[in-house]
Amino acid sequence: MTEKKDNLEEQKELKDNEEKVHEETTEQTEQVLVENEEVVEAIELEEELEDFTDEELEEEPKGKLAQYMGPILYSLLGIMIVAALIFTYYVFPFFSKVSGEWTGSSASGTFKIVNKGKDSEFRFVDMNGTKGLDLIFESNLSRKGVNQYDVTNTKVKLSLSKKDISKENIEAMKKETKLVKVEKETAKEVILSYTKEGIQSSFGDTKLNDLFHYQLSDINWMLKGETLVLKNQVFANPSLDFQRK
Structure with missing residues (x-):
């Protein structure tokens, strides 16, 4: 009886030990699984961070480029517009480019040009x-080509200085009514305009407008020409240079 009892107690103790070992094994297994899950989550998080960093690094240069592209394009556009305007002014025959007073001389004598807007006096x-x-010669300037000018509506006149020409000579010229007529008279001078007959008598078949073909040259850094070249077959053959005064 006593032996049987002892056997039962041993079996019970053995069973308890097995259950205890099983519980410890289960706890260790669960702990390992938890640790593995944490490791997996950490690896996944690290991979996500790496992917995010790579994408950010790829997008950052693009963002900076897009940020500066607008101002760069506007600057380039502005430079192109300014260059186009400068080039246009450089080649286009604006009347303002030949405005002012110009002087020139040759074996024939001294000449002066005064331009104001379209009005030109030679x-x-x-x-x-x-x-x-x-x-x-009074004319209206007209544009011909690259920094080239012609004239229209040319009229021819004589200016007589009362200081330098005697009264008798002035009166004698005023009487040549077929050739000239008095346009204006002041205390200092008399202006005589040529009639058609006077133009025919003095210039023959030459058209007055054909006497004046101008070319602006020696354009400086301020886009102002320093030389105005006159070409004709009467008193500027092949050409006569005028300098800005």
Whole structure:
């Protein structure tokens, strides 16, 4: 009886030990699984962070480029517009580019050009060496080509200085009514305009507008020409240079 009891107790103790070992094994297994899950989660998180960092690094240069592209394009556009305007002004025959007073001389004498807007005056100063006698051509400038100008509506006149020409000579010229007519008279001068007959007598079949073909040259850094070249077959053959005064 006693032996049987002892066997039962041993079996019970053995069973308890087995259950205890099983519980410990189960707890260790669960702990390992938890640790594995944490490791997996950490690896996944690290991979996500790496992917995010890579995407951010790829997008950052693109973002900066897009940020500066607008101002860069606007700057380039502005430069192109300014360059186009400068080039246009450089080649286009604006009247303002030849405005002002120009002087030139040759074996024939001294000449002066005065341009104001479209109005142009060409003056042969002291014509043929006669002091106080100026031959004047009044015209309207017209654009011809790259920094080239022609004229239209040319009229021809004489300016007689009362200081340098005697009263008798002035009165004698005023009487040549078939050739000239008095346009204006002041205390200092008399202006005589050529009639059609006077133009025919002095210039023959030459068209007055054909006497004036201008070319602006020696354009400086301020886009102003320093030389105005006159070309004609009468008194500027092959050409006559005028300098800005």
